[in-house]
């Protein structure tokens with residue numbers, strides 16, 4: 152491989168990913184707009200035309216913003232690589248009077264600030280323009296800024312030690328540094344899994360044990376039936392930030408917590424809450440979470456091995472905008488390879504996205520089937536319809552856009568499957 156060939160490969164992959172992203176976004180907006188005036192037959196009795204139009208307009212508004220984001224992201228990546236942005240940062244940090252490892256840390260900090268500054272306006276626009284316009288936003292500017300500050304503090308507290316450790320391993324651990332780095336990365340993931348429910352999430356939200364109620368009784372009986380032990384049921388004040396509702400599990404082993412957004416509990420009837428939880432339990436019982444973790448472990452090992460190989464190849468740097476004269480510096484500072492790699496990796500992994508979406512949708516179908524066996528299928532369908540309506544999720548996605556990106560199957564497909572399951576099997580215990 153020469154640097155010129157690699158440059159061409161990179162440019163072609165970037166152009167292709169930008170073109171596919173924009174094309175899919177245009178298809179999605181066009182498809183949704185074309186179906187704006189008619190609620191699909193299966194939902195006609197459950198969702199009104201006003202809610203359907205709102206979902207269409209919300210989807211189109213989000214697609215427009217994402218198209219702008221795609222273009223700006225690509226321009227920034229070009230500026231950082233072929234435009235010489237990262238080379239300038241490397242050159243400048245080379246003059247700073249600290250050890251070589253800390254020069255790499257400074258380089259990451261500068262690149263991080265640049266990426267943060269470019270992405271921040273998008274996040275602001277999403278919350279205060281789009282979410283606000285459709286009545287979902289409950290955040291004030293002060294809360295948004297304090298979230299930003301806390302997020303940054305958490306990123307530094309957790310990310311900086313990991314970065315320093317990996318940079319140190321790249322220098323000190325020899326040829327197989329990537330195996331050590333992989334071990335560090337796995338340990339880090341485990342640490343976050345422990346810290347997230349107990350330390351990180353409570354920085355942003357209040358978690359209160361769920362009150363005794365009809366919903367709680369149903370949930371406890373469901374957990375008993377499925378033989379599931381947890382460290383508690385919590386309600387999160389999601390309504391502080393947004394009108395969207397959700398439920399999730401965090402932690403692992405016996406320390407698993409079940410968290411409901413207050414917005415979800417307000418909206419769903421007790422048997423619907425039970426059905427939603429049965430779906431989430433399905434993900435756990437069918438080992439979807441474990442499978443995801445294993446996949447990510449295998450992938451990150453492969454990715455680190457690839458990085459170790461590229462870090463020694465002069466064409467990798469030269470093809471991504473590091474001038475010949477700076478190659479000795481780049482080759483002596485492992486952080487340069489790591490930073491370049493992290494910047495360009497998404498361009499190449501983008502084409503794998505449909506596979507990951509497909510895998511995830513298969514798990515959703517399996518969790519739905521689990522839920523229909525342990526709770527009421529009719530309640531699950533009713534809950535899904537309410538959630539689609541409340542989140543203004545479109546009922547008429549472009550099939551290709553959906554196949555490429557969606558981690559959850561389109562509403563119509565999902566509900567049709569649930570109804571087909573019920574038609575085939577006798578009613579479940581909990582009906």
Ligand SMILES: [Zn+2]
Pocket residue numbers: 430431434514515518
């Ligand atoms: Zn699910």
